[in-house]
Amino acid sequence: MIASARSWVDIYLTEMRIAIQQQLQYRVANYFYMIGMIAEPVIYLVVWTTVAEQQGGAVGGLDSGELAAYYIVWTLVRNMNIVFTPFGWENRIREGTFSGELLRPMHPIHYDLGYFAGWKVVVILLWLPLAAVLSLLFHPTATITPLGVVTFAIAIWGAYLIRSLNQSSLGMVTFWTTRVGPVFDIYFTAELLLSGRLVPMSLMPDWVQQIAWLLPFQWTFGFPIEALVGGLSPEQLLGGLAMQALWIAIGAVVLRRMFSIAVRRYSAVGG
Amino acid sequence: MTTSSGVAPAVHVAGLRKTFEVPVRDAGLRAAAKSVVRRETREVAAVDGVSFDVPAGEVVGFLGPNGAGKTTTLKMLSGLLYPTSGEALVLGHVPSKRESAFLRRITMVMGNRNQLQWDLPALDSYELIRAIYRLPRDEFRRTRDELIELLDLGPLVTKPVRQLSLGERMKAETCGALLHRPAVLFLDEPTIGLDVTAQKRIRSFVAEYNARTGATVLLTSHYMADVQALCKRVIVIHHGRILYDGALAALGERFAATKTIEVTLGDGQAGGGRPDLSGYGEVIGYDPDEGRTRLRVPRADAPRVTTRLLQDLPIADLTIEDPPIEDVIEQVFTSEAPSDPSSEEPADARSRAPAG
Known part of the structure; x- marks a missing residue:
C-alpha cells in the first residue's frame, strides 16, 4: 500500500519535472500567452467597474476594489483551469498517438494530470509579477483570512482535477465520432456562463445561481476565487470543498466507466 | 493452454x-x-x-x-x-x-x-x-x-x-x-x-x-x-x-513454382560468346565476366534439366537455388490459399505440417 502510494508520487513528480523542464524552454511563449490571457479579465473588470461606478460605487454588492480582487485572482484560477481538452483527445485519437499512451501500464489521465500539474508550477511563477502589476493598476481590496488562503490553495487543485476529469470524459465522445468541436462548444458556453468566469456568480439572477450550484462549473472557477477574496464563511468554505470532492468522485467514476467502454471502440488508425 | x-x-x-x-x-x-x-x-x-x-x-x-x-x-x-x-x-x-x-x-x-x-x-x-x-x-x-x-x-x-x-x-x-x-x-x-x-x-x-x-x-x-x-x-x-x-527456409519449397539454375561452362566451351541454353529452360540472365547463365525451370523439372546439362555440356560450375525470398512471397500472395479456409482445422496445424 505504502509502496504503491510512493510509486504514484514518483510518477507524478517525475511527470511534473518533465513538464517544468519542457515549459521553461518555452518561457517566453508562456509569458506572452499569459499576457494575452489577461485581456479577457481586464475587459470584464473595466466593464463591471464602470457599471459599479454608475450604480453608486457597487454592483451586486461588489465595489470596484472587490471586483479588481476577483478578476486578478481570476487570472490565476483561469491558468490553473487549463487542462488537457476534448480537442486534445480528438487529436490523439485521430492521429493515432493514443496508441503509445494505451501501451503504458496506467490510465492516460494520470499522464495528463501529472504533466499539466507540472505546467502549473511554471504558470504560478510567471503569474506573480503579472498579479503585482495588475494590483498596482486596479487597487484590489479584499478581506483575506488564513482559512480562506488554505481553502484557496486546495480549491485551485480541486478545480484542476474536476475540470480535467470532466473534459476527459467529454473527450471520450471522440471514440464514437470525430469532429465533435460543436458539441464541446456547447459545453464551454455553459461553463462560461455558469462558472463565474464571465461574471461573479453573485451578479447572476437567483435562479441561475441555484442551477449553477448543482452543476460542476462554479466549483472550478467562482468558488476558488471567492474562497480567497469573497469573504466566505468557514461553513461556505468547507461546503465548497465538499462539493469539489463530490464532483471529483463523480468525474472519476464517469471517466472510468466511459473510458472502459470507449477504448473498445479504438481503431488505432495511424498508430 | x-x-x-x-x-x-x-x-x-x-x-x-x-x-x-x-x-x-x-x-x-x-x-x-x-x-x-x-x-x-x-x-x-x-x-x-x-x-x-x-x-x-x-x-x-x-x-x-x-x-x-x-x-x-x-x-x-x-x-x-x-x-x-x-x-x-x-x-x-x-x-x-x-x-x-x-x-x-x-x-x-x-x-x-x-x-x-x-x-x-x-x-x-x-x-x-x-x-x-x-x-x-x-x-x-x-x-x-x-x-x-x-x-x-x-x-x-x-x-x-x-x-x-x-x-x-x-x-x-x-x-x-x-x-x-x-x-x-x-x-x-x-x-x-x-x-x-x-x-x-x-x-x-x-x-x-x-x-x-x-x-x-x-x-x-x-x-x-x-x-x-x-x-x-x-x-x-x-x-x-x-x-x-x-x-522460412521451407517457404520456397512450399510456394516457389520454379528453381533457378546457374551454369558456368568450362573454358573454351562458351565459344567466347553467350551460350544458347534456351533449350534447357528460360534464360533469365547472363554474366559475361563470369560466363554464367541463369536459367529458370519448373521446380519439378529441375533434377531432369540438371542431369541433361551435366550430360550435354562441360560444366565448370552449377548451382540450384530457390528464387529470391521476395519473389516467393509474391508468389504466395498471388497463389490461392493453400488450405480450405472453411475447414475447422487450425490454420497453423494445416500449413506447418510440411515444414516438419
Missing part, C-alpha cells in the same frame, strides 16, 4: 477476428446528400480467424502486403485493439483487458510511436518510463546503460530528441520501449525509413536482445532482410487469413 511439450506458449491465438465498419458512398454531391439520410456501411474483416501459437523465446516474422492484417493482429495482441471474436492470450493474459501486469511485460515498437519528449534529451524521457513502469532505480540504470551500449546510442541520449536524425530517434525509441525488459516484443516495421546501416544495427540489436533475455518477438516488416536475419519461422497473412505458418 499448453504446447505439446507441456509449456504454455508465450502467445496463443485461436480464431482471432477483427472487423471494422467502413462507410461506403459514391463520389459526388448527390451521393453525399444521400448519405446524410441513409448511411451505408460495409463490414471489412481486417483479421479473419487467425490461429497460431508462439513458444517463449521464438522470433516470428509476420509477412504480408499492406492491409493484410499483420499490424491489426499485433495491435490486438498488445491490447490496443479489442477483438471482434476469437481468443488471444499473451503470457497468460487476455490482452484486451489491458491489465497493468500484462502491459508491464510487453512492448510494442511502431515506426511512428513517439514516447520520447520532443524538446528534452532521451535520458529525461527514460526517467519518466522508469517511474511509470515502477522500475527499481539500480535495475533501471543497469538496463538503460546496457541498452544504450547495445544500440550504440552513446552521447545521443543527452541531446534534445528534436535534434536527432530519424534513425537515431528510432534507436532511442527502441531503447525506451525496452527499459522495462519486456518478455514479449511486438515490433511493427521497426526499421521503416531507416538507412541500411541503421537497419542492420536494429536487426542485430533485436537478435542480441532475444539471445540475452529469451524474449519472444513478433515482427512485421516489409524488408525481407529483417525477416531473414531474425526469423526462422514466418507467418504469411493475406486478406486477414494465414496462408502459411512455418519455417
